[in-house]
Amino acid sequence: MAAEESYPDDLRYHREHDWARVDGDTATLGITWYAQDALGEIVHYEAPSEGASVARDESYGEVESVKAVSDLISPLSGEVLEVNPKVLEEPETVNDDPYGDGWLLRVRMSDPAELDDLLDAGAYRALLVEQ
């Protein structure tokens, strides 16, 4: 079942519709409810390798629906610690639970100061209203 629209307060948001959940020097990344809804049923996750570097504002992979492809933009720079194996196997998990089981990547942050440039939930919601 598709998830209800929500933008949890404990996350940091990137304007390209990606989120980060910070825990010490690591962050978990995913795409927002808005992004998965715009794409429709996600059927493929093209993920980076563990150990690869990701850079803020740059693509680290792709998610595809039946009809469309979307670049995954990293909100933070760092090193890939883990790719979500559940999403590799069952990409629709992103639609079902975009902030929980549908996370995409876990990274070790190389520059935690980048967090200051991300949006809080209120600012991200305001951005969506503008669009």
Place this chain on the structure above:
Amino acid sequence: MQTLRRTPLFERHAALGARIVPFAGWEMPVQYEGIAAEHRAVRTGAGVFDVSHMGELRIAGDGARDYLRSRLSNDVDRIGPGEAHYTLLTNESGGIDDDLIVYRRGPEDFLLVVNAANVGPDRASLSETEDVSGDWALLAVQGPEALERLGIEIALFTFREDMDVLGVSCLVAGTGYTGERGCELGCAPEDAVRLWDAIVERGVTPCGLGARDTLRLEVCYPLHGNDITPDRTPIEAGLGWACALDKDFTGVSVLRRQKEEGPAEKLVAFVMEDPGIPRSGMGIEGGGVVTSGTLSPMLDVGIGLGYVPTAGSQPGEGITIDLRGRPRKGRIVTKPFYKREET
């Protein structure tokens, strides 16, 4: 800026929460609940599509049969009154300007159902036809349970006019674009909402253009503008069966020669062996191009159609697709990808 047109069912699509997109000059539903669910509904039950954006051209009167024999690739004498067939409108180079279904209503009376994007050019090319698109709404009801839900019977590639379907007078044709049994229903635009509602009340799933595309691709029906174009011939596209090369029609000499010599490239079907989904426009190593691609909802694997050099076009041959910079392996297979179970 061009204004987008709406079919008589637009309000119904909007009320069902459809995602509406511009398509060939029309605002059309691409999906309601989701492409994969709609796709499976058609493969296992029944689905209904609004295809009222498609065009209808009519030609009737003395000389109609001769005119169509000289302009369309298939021979209208292969069908009699009450029958329909697939045919191509070819150009002087043998390229495919459109693909269409011809319905023969009488010895000299024909209805042509053409692609929405090509109504204008087809009408200009087929100067003796009349555009009667405004007289018709068109619904496709497809799936193993489609005819049963409507309480009608119609044989493949036949049609009947003025048939009562759930209280609406329709042209009922045993045609479709999904590879399933079912029908296409033509009715007066003012009856379209009543017909749609009656069909949906029978438990038939509303389906959008997204599922229409994945369904047709699984059974390797070409899409004009993608897999077949004015620059590609029926011989390259594997549509020689829809060309009566023993009669004269526009471009026939090119096609006869190409059939004799063999085309340089052929349209093939392939499945991905590596992860990833092929998409239209991606390159194929060795000089080919993908013309359609998707994830097959029934097979759960990336599938596609594309042109490759004839030398490497046999089923079983491996190919490499350039998936946005990543080389990914696939294999050419026998068409179609998916075949319904015969009952």
